[in-house]
Amino acid sequence: xxxxxLLEVKNLSIAFGGVEVVKKISFSIKEGEVxxxxxxxxxxxxxxALQLLGLLPLKKSKVTHGTIIFRxxxxxxxxxxxxxxxxGKEISMVFQEPMSALNPSMKCGKQxxxxxxxxxxxxxxxxxxxxxxxxxxxxxxxxxxxxxxxPHELSGGQKQRVVIAMAIAVRPKLLIADEPTTAxxxxxxxxxxxxLKELQHNYKMGLLFISHDLDVVRSVADTxxxxxxxxxxxxxxxxxxxxxxxxxxxxxxLSAKPSTQERLHRLPTIQDFNSATFSPRRIEPSERLExxxxxxxxxxxxxxxxxxxVFQFSSNGKLQRLxxxxxxxxxxxxxxxxGLVGESGCGKSTLGNLIMNLIHPxxxxxxxxGKSIYKLSKDELRKFRKxxxxxxxxxxxxxxxxxxxxxxxxxVLKVHKICTSQKVAYSKIITLLKxxxxxxxxxxxxxxxxxxxxxxxxxxxxxxxxxxxxxxxDESVSALDIxxxxxxxxxxxxxxxxxxxxxxxxxxxxxxxxxMSDRVAVMQLGKLxxxxxxxxxxxxxxxxxxxxxxxxxxxxxxx
Numbered sequence: 001x002x003x004x005x006l007l008e009v010k011n012l013s014i015a016f017g018g019v020e021v022v023k024k025i026s027f028s029i030k031e032g033e034v035x036x037x038x039x040x041x042x043x044x045x046x047x048x049a050l051q052l053l054g055l056l057p058l059k060k061s062k063v064t065h066g067t068i069i070f071r072x073x074x075x076x077x078x079x080x081x082x083x084x085x086x087x088g089k090e091i092s093m094v095f096q097e098p099m100s101a102l103n104p105s106m107k108c109g110k111q112x113x114x115x116x117x118x119x120x121x122x123x124x125x126x127x128x129x130x131x132x133x134x135x136x137x138x139x140x141x142x143x144x145x146x147x148x149x150x151p152h153e154l155s156g157g158q159k160q161r162v163v164i165a166m167a168i169a170v171r172p173k174l175l176i177a178d179e180p181t182t183a184x185x186x187x188x189x190x191x192x193x194x195x196l197k198e199l200q201h202n203y204k205m206g207l208l209f210i211s212h213d214l215d216v217v218r219s220v221a222d223t224x225x226x227x228x229x230x231x232x233x234x235x236x237x238x239x240x241x242x243x244x245x246x247x248x249x250x251x252x253x254l255s256a257k258p259s260t261q262e263r264l265h266r267l268p269t270i271q272d273f274n275s276a277t278f279s280p281r282r283i284e285p286s287e288r289l290e291x292x293x294x295x296x297x298x299x300x301x302x303x304x305x306x307x308x309x310v311f312q313f314s315s316n317g318k319l320q321r322l323x324x325x326x327x328x329x330x331x332x333x334x335x336x337x338x339g340l341v342g343e344s345g346c347g348k349s350t351l352g353n354l355i356m357n358l359i360h361p362x363x364x365x366x367x368x369x370g371k372s373i374y375k376l377s378k379d380e381l382r383k384f385r386k387x388x389x390x391x392x393x394x395x396x397x398x399x400x401x402x403x404x405x406x407x408x409x410x411x412v413l414k415v416h417k418i419c420t421s422q423k424v425a426y427s428k429i430i431t432l433l434k435x436x437x438x439x440x441x442x443x444x445x446x447x448x449x450x451x452x453x454x455x456x457x458x459x460x461x462x463x464x465x466x467x468x469x470x471x472x473x474d475e476s477v478s479a480l481d482i483x484x485x486x487x488x489x490x491x492x493x494x495x496x497x498x499x500x501x502x503x504x505x506x507x508x509x510x511x512x513x514x515x516m517s518d519r520v521a522v523m524q525l526g527k528l529x530x531x532x533x534x535x536x537x538x539x540x541x542x543x544x545x546x547x548x549x550x551x552x553x554x555x556x557x558x559x
Contacts, residue, residue, distance in 0.1 A: 004031040004032075005028060005031075005072075006029050006030055006031050006174055007029040007069070007070050007071075008069040009025065009026055009027050009048075009066070009067075009068050009069075010067050010068075010069070011026055011065055011067075012025050012026070012048065012065070012066035012067070013025075013064045013066055014044075014047055014048070014051055014056070014062070014064065015061070015062050015064045016061050020064065020230060021047055021230050022044040022048055022051075022230045023230045024065060025044070025230075025231065025232040026066075026232065027232065029206040029207075029208060031204055031205075031206055032200070032201075032204045032205070032206065033206055033207070033222050033223070034197075034220055034221050034222045034223075035207070035208055035209070035222070035223050035225060036209045036210070036211060036217040036220065036221035036224045036238070037208065037210045037211075037225045037227060038217055038224060038226055038253065039226060039228055040228070040270070040481050040482075040483050040484065041452055041453075041481045041484065043227040044227050044229075044230040044231075045210045045227055047061075048227075049176050049178055049208060049210055051063065051068070052070075052091060052176065052208075053083065053087055053091055053093060054075075054086075054087070055083075058080075063076055070090070070091065070174070071173065088119055088169070088170060089170050089172060090173050090174070091173070091175075092166075092167040092168065092172040092176070093175070093177075093178065094160075094163055094164055094167045094176070094178065094180045094196075095163060095178055095180075096179035096180065098151075098156060098159035098160040098163045099156075099159060102151040102162065102163065103151075104150065104152060105150075107147070107150055108146055108147065108150070108151060108154070108162045109131050109132075109135075109147030109148060111162070111166060112131045112134060112162065112165050113127045113128065113131050116130055116131070116169050116170060119169075119170045120170065128147075130169075131147060131165070132144065132147060134168070134169060135147065135161075135162075135165055137168075137199070138161040138162075138164050138165045138168075138195060138199075139161065140158060140165075141158075146162065155188075155344060155345065156184055156188065156344055157184055157191065157192065157344070160181075160184065160192055161192075161195070163180075164180075164192075164195065164196070168199055168205075171203055173205060174206045174208065175196075175206070175208070176207075176208045176210070177196060177207065177209045177210065178210045179210055179212070180192060180196070181193060181211070181216055184344070184508070186343075186508055186510055187343050187549065188343070193220055207220070209221060212481040212483075213482065214253065214254060214257060215257070215511075217238070217242075218238060218242055222237070222238060223235070224237075224238055224241040226247065226249065226250050228249050233247050233250070234250050248273045249270065249273065252270045252272070252273035252483065253270075255267075255268040255273075256268060256269060256270070256482050256485070257486075257511065258489070258511045258514065258515035258516075259511075259515075260514055260538065262282055263515060264282060264283065265281045265282075265283055267486040267489055268280060268486070269483060269486050269487050269490070270483045288535075292533070294335075295333050295334070295336045295518065296333055296336075298333060298334060300333055301332055301333055301368070301469065302331070302355065302366065302367065302368055302470070303332075303367040304328055304329055304330040304332075304351075304354075304355070304364075305329055305364055305365045305366070306327050306328070306364040307327070307328050307329070307351070307354055307363070307364035307365065308325055308326055308361060308362045308363045308364050308526075309325040309347075309359065309361050309362050310322065310323050311324055325350050325351050325361075325526050326525070326526035326527045327364065327527070328347075328351060328364075328523075328528045330521055330528060330531065332470075332502065334502050335500055335502055336502060336503075336518040337496070337505055337516050337518050338502075338503070338504050338505065338517065338519050338520070338521060339505045339507070339513035339514070339516060339517030339519070339534065340352070340521050341506075341507065341508070341513050341520060341521070341522055341549065342508075342522060342523035342549070343524070345525075346523040346524055346525060346526065347523050347525070347526040347527075348523050349474055349506060350526075352390075352472050352504060352506050354366060355373075355388070355470075355472065355504065356388055356472055357374065357376075357384065368387075368388070382416070385416075386466045386467075387468050387469040387470065388468060388470045388472070389464065389468040389470070390463060390471070390472045390474060391456075391459050391460055391463045391471060391472070391473045392459055392474065393474055393475035393478060395453075395456040395458075396447075396452070396455065399447040399455060399458060399459070400447070401447055401448060403446070403447075404443070404445060405433075405442050406426070406429060406443035406444060408458065408462060409429045409432070409433075409458075409461060410425055412462055412465050413425050413428070413429075416466060418466070426443075429465070432465055433461060435495070436457040436458075436460050436461045436464075436491060436495070437457055437491060438454065438457055438461070442458070451484070452481075452484060453484030453487060453488060456477070456480060456488055457491065460488070460491065460492070460495070464495060464499065468501070469501070470501070470502045470503075470504065471501050471502070471504070472503075472504045472506065473492070473503055473505045473506060473507075474506045475506060475507055475508070476488070476492075476505075476507075477509070477512060478507065478509060485512070489512065489515070493516070510538075510549065510550060513534075514534050514538050518533070518534060519531060519532060519533055519534060519537075520534050520537050520538070522537075522545070522549065529543050529546065530542055530543045530545075538550055
């Protein structure tokens, strides 16, 4: 094995049903090196990683060209028995979604113990001791509790630490991390990145880090491979790729992330770079000030008055109380975008549910157009439901897979007794689909026939089909890769301008919140700790918690 070379992939091509989805890509990883693979959804990143572990479906996929050499041995055509000996022990993987990666019916300690039992001859007592040591290494706050806990009893960040413990249980030589921080808030994301770097350095592992978040990639990678439509279009050091990219596609990926330094009318997308027609236009401070004077000269559309929400649950036979929202007061004005930020568990989604009247408060009140939303008559509540709509977080789970898109949208009109004529309803839906950037053909298709970004456009169409006044966007772009995210953010802003929407924008991505928002409200442990104009709050935060949160926007290079 030359030059401590751990992995060499040479001219690898992978096909599904005769269609090549990965086309002659080549890269290598040395011991202790971190290679980041970046690109849009569908670029072939995860397919390549799964092939390294022999996890692609044998009946549907096939390596049509090239070789994979791991520690001097060709593993391209390994049998499943050979791959089983390799997985976990030599090459291991941290998956994107910790809840899906863990068995919900098994305690966390048992799941990690299973990996150790598979690859070692340790006794039951030694295995338990090893698992507790691993939980300490991945910095779980209470290893003994985590050992006996089911996955649903842990937070998202804690679940991801259990997945990482499982992946490093028998000290693999190569660790593959597939979007390991995508669903996590900025603070937990930073902690997981630091943890992965520490473990990689201490164990001298090679790390293949797959991500579409270039801020995270900047903080972990030695080298970067950029993939587009199954091909490797650029490969170089992190500094070279992120500071002096050669390819237009790489430049587009870098530009699609909202800047914290300037505010553009419209974010550049991949299509803009491909057509070479895009000319970015900056929003001038005077233009923004004029807009804000108009918005905030009117009476509030929504008034939140000392609202609190307490949840009760049983733990170890004892009744526990969790104050998810704690005496929050806030005003929301017609035509503004209010950003709502904070770490996971801070209460922002609960506050969103209270505003939508999906749950009732423990104390306090919320007024919409001057009237309490919790004292509405049946007819008034139906009207309220039309005027306050929600765009869901997950574009995959929020659409019925058995219904065509036309039926999904028509159902909304039917429930609210709008457009009783089939012909009028069809015309309205087609117009709306075009408004959100889809074609007439989308009406007849099922959700699985669309990409993630297209599905989210359908979700947006469903939310705005009733011409609402207020739209709650609850992590509505967090599941999208960066280039598709830019398209959806541009769409949300253009729809707001056209229909005069008021947005409540809930997100853990602070750069996106800053770009989208007129004002930002910061929550911590159920309390509202700070609020203010977006640019001012991000550049001159007052509270120490806000300063800490904003400090996580751009993860610095870790050593």
